[in-house]
Every structure is written in C-alpha cells, then in structure tokens.
C-alpha cells in the first residue's frame with residue numbers, strides 16, 4: 001500500500017528543517033581537520049555500503065546536526081511517499097501525465113507489477129527476450145547482411161538519452177565486448193559525425209540501430225537517412241545489391257533495426273516492425289539505457305552481461321527503496337547536493353572517475369541531472385522557491401588533475417566533487433622498470449593511479465597551512481600562493497571492479513540522487529520542456545539558411561545578420 005503523492009509540492013523553504021539548516025549554515029565554520037581530530041570514528045560513521053559501492057561521505061562539510069536537519073528536510077517534504085509513488089507507477093511526471101517506471105525495467109520478472117491496467121513486468125520481460133534473441137543472432141553470426149556476411153560493426157544512431165547511455169556503457173564495459181564486434185555511435189547532425197563513422201566501414205558487415213524514443217528527432221532521422229543512403233550507395237558500388245527498389249528494401253531489412261516507442265514511425269521509415277524493439281512512454285530518454293535503447297550494448301556484451309547490468313540497477317533500487325534514510329546513499333548524496341546548492345552557494349558539481357573506462361560518465365550524468373533538475377517551475381506550475389539543478393561536469397582522473405584541479409584546490413568557488421574508482425582494473429599493468437626514484441621497478445600502475453585519488457581527496461579536505469608551507473623553507477613572499485585552504489568537500493566511491501552490475505549500480509545511484517533533489521525542490525524531474533523552443537526555431541530558421549528570403553526577413557536583426565554572413569561564407 002503506497003500513499004498518494006502530494007499534488008502540490010511542499011515548499012521546502014517553509015519547513016522547520018529549512019530554518020534549522022539556514023541557521024546551521026550561518027554558524028558553520030568548516031573544519032575537517034578539527035572534526036576528524038575530535039571524532040576518530042568520523043570516517044566510519046559517515047561511510048555506507050550500497051550494494052557493491054563503498055561510499056565515504058566523511059570529507060563533506062557536514063556535522064551530525066547538519067545531517068540530522070537534512071534528513072528532517074527529507075521527511076518534511078514527503079520524500080518517502082514520493083519515492084514509493086514512483087516505484088508504484090503513479091503519474092508523478094505530472095506535466096506529461098505519465099508514470100515514471102525506469103525501475104520496472106530492471107525488476108526481476110517474477111515480481112509482477114500492474115500499472116494503468118497493464119502488466120508492466122510481463123511487457124518488459126517480453127521485449128527483453130526479443131532484444132536478447134536478436135543479440136544472440138548477431139553475436140552468433142546467424143544474422144547476416146545482404147551478402148550473407150555476419151555483422152562486425154554496429155552503428156547506433158541516436159542522440160541524448162538514445163546515445164549517451166549506450167555509448168557511456170559500451171566504453172565502460174569494453175572488456176566484455178565480444179571479439180570481432182565493434183559498436184560506433186553517431187549522434188550529432190553535423191554531417192562530419194556520420195561521414196567519419198562510416199568512412200572505413202564495410203557495408204556488407206555493418207548493421208545500423210536507429211534508436212529514438214519518439215522517432216521524430218531531427219538529428220537522428222537525418223542521420224538515419226544519411227546512413228541509409230551511404231549503405232545503398234556503397235552496397236551498389238560493391239556489387240552487393242541491384243540499384244533497384246527491391247535491392248534497397250532488402251538492404252534496409254538486413255542492415256537496419258530500430259528501437260522506439262513509436263513503431264508506426266519506424267515502419268514509415270522503411271524498417272520492418274519485426275526488426276524493431278519497443279519501450280514505453282513511462283521510460284524517460286535519459287533513464288532508458290536499461291531498456292531496448294541499450295540494444296547495441298546488449299549485442300556487444302551479450303545477454304548474460306546485460307542481465308547483470310540490470311541486476312546492478314535493481315540492487316541499487318532496492319537499497320534506495322528499503323535502506324533507512326540515514327544509511328541510504330542516494331538519499332544522503334541527494335541531500336548533500338541540496339546542502340551545497342542551497343546553503344553553501346555551490347553552483348557546480350564535479351564527477352571525477354578514476355577509471356578510464358568511465359570517461360563518458362560525466363557527459364552521461366550531464367543529461368541525467370541537468371535535463372532532470374534544470375527547472376524554474378515546480379510540478380504544479382508555480383515558480384521554484386530556491387536554486388535548483390547544479391552544473392555537473394568532470395573528466396577522468398588523473399587527466400583532470402593536470403587541467404582544472406587548480407581551481408578546485410585554490411579557486412574562490414566551492415565545488416563539491418565525487419571521486420569514483422574501482423579496486424581491480426581491467427588491465428592490471430606493472431611498471432617493469434620504474435623511474436629509479438619514487439616509482440619502484442615492478443610497481444602496480446593501478447596502485448599509483450589510485451594513490452592520486454586518495455591524495456587528491458586528502459589534499460582537498462585537509463589542505464596545507466601557512467605554517468606547514470613555511471616549515472618547508474618556502475620564501476615568505478611565496479607562502480600565500482602555496483597555501484591550500486582545505487575544507488573542499490568530496491565524496492569517495494569505491495567498487496570492487498567495473499563489472500556490468502557495478503555500472504548499473506552507479507547509474508541507478510545517480511538516478512536516485514537526482515530524484516531526491518527534485519523532490520526537495522518540488523520539481524518534475526522527468527519532463528524536459530526546456531529543449532523544445534530551440535528545436536522549433538531550428539525548423540523555422542532552416543529555410544532562411546537554405547536561401548528563403550522571406551524566412552530570413554522574419555528573423556530578428558542579429559539572427560538575420562548571422563545567417564546572411566553564414567550564407568556569404570558558405571558560398
């Protein structure tokens with residue numbers, strides 16, 4: 001039995017907890033050195049386990065009082081009721097009047113769930129079975145192109161959630177990819193993208209997956225047409241098909257499949273609906289990597305690994321659904337983000353994976369978090385009452401260290417940062433020779449890598465005082481430049497290895513962090529109206545760019561002048 005979600009969001013700023021947090025913040029003098037000295041158990045008390053993730057929150061700028069007030073805030077805004085409403089399939093995406101059920105995509109099939117009179121679990125299991133059967137056919141070589149050759153390259157054509165999740169996960173799980181198979185991703189409507197990704201491909205061994213929830217996205221459909229045209233031209237040039245209607249439709253049947261919620265539009269494009277995989281309007285694009293949108297990944301890593309990926313999501317869902325709030329990692333991390341955004345004037349949040357395979361994770365999180373929580377109105381249409389969505393950004397360590405960490409260590413802005421690492425690398429290498437100094441012969445390079453993770457979070461937390469700098473014999477005029485203030489907050493996340501399950505856990509963790517923040521702010525984290533205006537204007541402007549004088553004259557002076565200049569330069 002779940003409680004009804006609140007139709008009108010609680011204004012968090014009117015709660016007693018908000019008042020306490022305001023007061024606590026006004027009186028807080030961050031002192032991680034002092035807090036650790038006074039409480040030897042701080043690291044232990046602030047560290048939690050969520051599925052396989054070991055999460056150390058102790059280097060955050062919070063005291064027990066602050067954490068208690070944050071948890072009281074969660075209570076006062078009705079977080080638990082809204083979480084339960086999401087899991088139960090209530091229409092918490094109110095502006096689109098939809099359920100929000102990405103959690104159903106990874107629910108074990110023996111746990112039925114009926115939503116809007118539909119057996120959601122059965123639907124998910126059926127579609128997943130289709131995706132797995134297709135994946136097996138491609139992997140085994142049973143699926144062949146027009147010349148009978150098996151598939152060697154899959155090109156996923158999609159954008160936003162139909163690209164960022166699959167590409168991030170493909171890169172992260174590269175060691176699990178079947179030998180001889182490669183997946184490429186085309187997303188940008190810049191024709192360079194499709195041109196570069198197809199340049200060296202053999203059309204007879206290439207399979208395109210057109211992934212689009214709506215199957216109406218300009219970029220994806222344009223790229224799909226370009227890819228189809230490339231396929232036809234190159235197959236004809238190779239003598240693999242006749243240059244005829246029949247030859248072309250045979251090529252599409254054997255070299256194109258689709259993933260969409262709009263199967264009628266898939267058919268209109270010329271793809272046989274039998275070669276299409278569906279999902280549902282209750283899966284948001286940025287929450288869809290674990291739906292059929294992940295078909296390219298399922299082919300690459302295989303059904304067993306994909307099932308592990310889903311199991312990882314589910315393990316984190318269960319943690320979020322059942323762990324007490326004061327041990328609930330997504331809840332705590334979401335509340336910490338609220339603390340920094342609304343009480344400590346942080347505007348951005350860095351995500352710094354110490355795992356090269358997670359190099360696209362920050363980009364993935366940008367859509368997840370910023371398309372979800374970059375809102376100025378609440379779910380009842382009234383203005384938000386406080387700051388919302390931070391700018392998420394990041395690069396893998398240690399590359400970031402040699403680029404922007406200067407600002408995190410010594411800049412004037414507070415940048416909470418999540419450090420993410422795995423204990424066991426996919427490619428354990430030893431430095432056979434060493435450098436004759438700090439790096440000994442035989443040194444485990446991953447150990448050196450993680451020494452950087454631990455060093456950075458330590459330096460950010462505890463800094464270096466002027467006296468410590470002076471004690472090193474630094475000239476007085478350089479002392480201030482070499483001081484590190486410390487008290488720069490970080491969260492450390494450690495996992496045993498980057499398995500499919502761990503990746504699923506990480507993604508679900510951030511999905512739920514995003515949800516928690518959205519609930520506190522009273523916003524609908526599942527719509528994205530802010531992307532619509534630019535899309536519409538692009539369609540209106542396209543004729544002006546193509547030479548229509550009336551369309552050009554209809555533009556504002558700046559836009560008209562830019563288009564005119566573009567046309568001159570292009571000519």
Ligand code: F6P
Pocket residue numbers: 159160161162211212213214215216217220285286371528531
């Ligand atoms: O424009 C934003 C957006 O709607 C995202 O929310 C979505 O992930 C992306 O476009 C792609 O949409 P589709 O999968 O329908 O092509």
